[in-house]
Amino acid sequence: MSYSGSERILLNSQREGQVSRFSPWVLLLVPLAAILFQVYVPLFFQFLGYLEMPLLVVVYFALMRRNQIGGLLIGTIVGLAQDSLSKAPLGMFGIVKTLVGYFAASVGVRLDVDNGLMRLFLAYFFYVFHQFFYWVMARALLAQQVAFELQRTLILGLLNAIVAVALFHFLDKLRETG
Amino acid sequence: MESFLNRYRNITVLLLVIFAQLVLLAVQVRNDQDVRMIRVWTVTAVTPLARVMEFLRGGSIGFVRDYILLHDTHEENRRLQSELDKLRVENNFLKNELNMAERAKALAVFQEHTPSKTVAANIIGSGAGTNSKVVFTDRGSTSGVQRGMAVVTPDGIVGTIIESYPTASEVLLITDPDFAAGVISQKTQVRGTLKGQGTPLCRVDYVPFEEKVDVGDWFYTSGDDRVFPRGFPVGIVKAVHAGQPFKEILVEPSGMHRGLEDVLILLEGVHQTIPTEQLAFQPVYIAPAPPNAAPGPAEPAAPGGTEADKLRAHYKAVGDAQNHKFGEGLPGSKPPDFNLAVKPGQGPGASAEPGAGGQGPAAPAKPTQPPSGPAPKPATTAAAPANSSPAPGPRTPAPASTPGPKPPAPASNNPDPSQPPIPSGVPISERPHNE
16 A cells, blocks of 8 residues: 555545535435424524524535535525525525535535534624625615614524534434444 | 636536526516516425424424423322311311310300319329229319319219329229219119229119119219219210119210310319209190189199109008198007098199109109190290100109299209209200309
8 A cells, every 4th residue: 555545545534534424315304494493483482583594504514515516505495495485585595595505615624613612603603694695685686775783693693603503413413424 | 618617616606506596686676576486396395394393283282281281280289289288287276276175165164153163174194004094184282182072074073083192183084993983863863883894884883673774864973972062964874784683774974075185173062953854955835724624733644653652652642631641640540541532633743742752853742734724825845855744743843934833843952943954965064054
């Protein structure tokens, strides 16, 4: 076994260890459940409407799969589905979540996304990014005079980040091993 | 070009996707039309799941609520059970308090009305002997209690003081085998000696077999023993067996019916009267006399005493008819004619001396009868026997109060005829007393 071969194996092994694989059912049902949660649960628990579960799911799958195209596709699908169930025109959430999925996957390649603190920070960052970019698009593309409440966004970002850590820990159980 | 796309594939895909969505967005905004197809797909994909969730929620919410309710119910049931237990304990406590208060009240009333000088005492302990019926009271010689004093309750006698200590005294209960007291029956004035047996029932000894004592009769203290004053209730006859030469009579003591916690010690006993015949509680209606009934002494009713009593009354009537007084003539003097027919008006009930014969109850000097002629109102007696006739026999007690001629004094042992007879079985605290 040559040195280069062992180095490639190590690189491959390291990369294989970092890239998480999920069952197609998980990739289908978890985003669907997140959208369902977003739509259904606030009917009974209004305070849970502040949780951006589809965003958190997109961030998780993008981070863990470390595939930028996969990340942006998940973001696109989830975003468009969220658009479909909202009053906004199709594409608003789609574009934002596409960007989130892409950037999350890009970050996941370079960072240790299994670290809880890193997950907390990334979830917080992407929530704020998501809210801010949506606000920008709403003002730029739809000409909506919407105020951006920074303080509220930061607080809700922290709340979502905390929930994201627990959610990511739960979704880790759904990863395929080996 | 291909290598460029490969190198920037990711960003290229991103830009394409973003661009496609921007176009989609622009189309919607420009035409103000919705892309319905995508929404239909999404809604079609999501709503069945939402329906399932709603079904599960609706089904499970009832279970969850019921479970929570049942859980609460269990807690509430436990709390209520605990509260019930506490209330039961409190209720028992209050019942005991009430019972104690009633006993104390009865004791106080009795103590107030009895002519004897008494001191109230509490039972503080019982004797250690297996067969002995001995208790200790909290009154001793410092309270004036001495050995030999009687201990009673409003319901009857309890025992005697057999030992007096400075702060306590020992009471021999009437159920103790060593206890004895002189008693007398209420109805027939039969004397005997009450003895304890170590059982709940006491025995009355030395009652000749020919004496008449029935079940249900009351015995009172006779005062002969110099311990218990005359007139205190002793108990009710529960069984009478024929014996030779004495009857075997079992009496249930009445003094300990309500428990033995508070008693009275007779410091100075005063003899009392023994209540007369046990009378009915309900007043009895006595119809007015027939219009053509001749005034005067009525026919003697069926005598109620023994054959000896009847014979004695007959002789007395015969003697009265011939102005002969028995026991006054000298020996050898002419006896009265015992074959003389005695008129009805000279019946034995008309002339029998009250209390004659010693132990027998007093017979009224004149028979009790309704007033002559039609009475304005039907007379009622407070406590006359239901089967008593207007002309009672020698042993028929007089009604307590009847209109018309006042009945004679009922008995020598009841000097106060105005006092209504006291039915037996009624606690002394509830009976009228001699003031």
